[in-house]
Amino acid sequence: MTGERGKFTYSGGFDHLVRARETQGKYARPYEGVEGVLRAALAEGLEAVLARQIPQDVAPPGPHLMSAAAKLEELRAEFAGQSEALALHGLVIATSRRTDPPDEARDTFRSFWTDHHAFLLRALPKRWLYSALMSFKVFGWTEAQRISATELSVFFNTIKLYENERLHSTRAPDQPFQTLQSASQRLPYGLTRFSLLKGDLDKNLLADLWKSAEADPVLRRLACPLLIDVNRDTGGIFRRLRRMRKRRRRMASKSED
Known part of the structure; x- marks a missing residue:
């Protein structure tokens, strides 16, 4: 193209x-x-x-x-x-x-x-809780609330885009991708690749979001349970990454034997 x-x-x-x-x-x-x-x-x-x-x-x-x-x-x-x-x-x-x-x-x-x-x-059903979280961007009465709600809205909307794209594949939500990677593969936009073996991007992303949300006594009531659900979910990108990481470590361990 x-x-x-x-x-x-x-x-x-x-x-x-x-x-x-x-x-x-x-x-x-x-x-x-x-x-x-x-x-x-x-x-x-x-x-x-x-x-x-x-x-x-x-x-x-x-x-x-x-x-x-x-x-x-x-x-x-x-x-x-x-x-x-x-x-x-x-x-x-x-x-x-x-x-x-x-x-x-x-x-x-x-x-x-x-x-x-x-x-x-x-x-409230879950979808209305997400909607309420996004309304804190506009109706939040402190800067901390508005900033954290904006960060979380970008996070959940990005996941929504990514997981909707995955629906067009043949993979189930809890089915990880193969862990084989070609050295010639590159990420778009000049971004560096994420290391399954050593990378902490997934953990650090969630930790930063949690720290921001937890700091506000009102927003934390809504945001922190939603983030806990992300951590518990068995069919999302973070659980898939964990399974891929475990598989990659097993492969690396076998190659060293």
């Missing part, structure tokens, strides 16, 4: 990527009426929202969700039969993805994770 050498993967370069991210698509437009929806929902306080249960028969609205009221109804349908707070928390997260989120959304997010984190950690 020498004819493509030097061409951008994403035409227009990074200026175009940033401009598209900030000005195009649905994420550029805030939800209509979000302040009023939040004020109405919180009229009796967040404790009252936590105590209210969503009916089981809530029907989702149509596909065009430009208004905060419609988005809240969609979320109520997703969390039907559970606490109204889960839908409201979802609306706050969705609002953080749009431009110019209002103070009401920011304050509600902070109240959730300052005072009701135990409930959220117990009740």
Whole structure:
């Protein structure tokens, strides 16, 4: 593919990527009426929202969700039969993805994770916990929270890209690659190769993320359990690397005998 050498993967370069991210698509437009929806929902306080249960028969609205009221109804349908707070928390997260989120959304997010984190950690599916983590990039009230959440978001999004690419192969999540490597193989972008026998890149990456997340008393409640799950997971890149490392060490040991 020498004819493509030097061409951008994403035409227009990074200026175009940033401009598209900030000005195009649905994420550029805030939800209509979000302040009023939040004020109405919180009229009796967040404790009252936590105590209210969503009916089981809530029907989702149509596909065009430009208004905060419609988005809240969609979320109520997703969390039907559970606490109204889960839908409201979802609306706050969705609002953080749009431009110019209002103070009401920011304050509600902070109240959730300052005072009701135990409930959220117990009740939310994993995907919503990841979404909440990413909302700390916008709604975090300390620089440490925002920096750590940004680091973790890049980490989990990179894993998402990598593991989605792996789905197009024939390998199962827990199936490591062969450990044979050719000396002629090179990494892209001029990066140096990672040594399975001696390298600590995987461990150091996780250690740095943990240290950053653990330092904040609020963010650690959410981020540290998610990182512990990464360490426990048997079907991710880190467990595959560990198996490959063990296999490589066995091969090296046999070659020395």
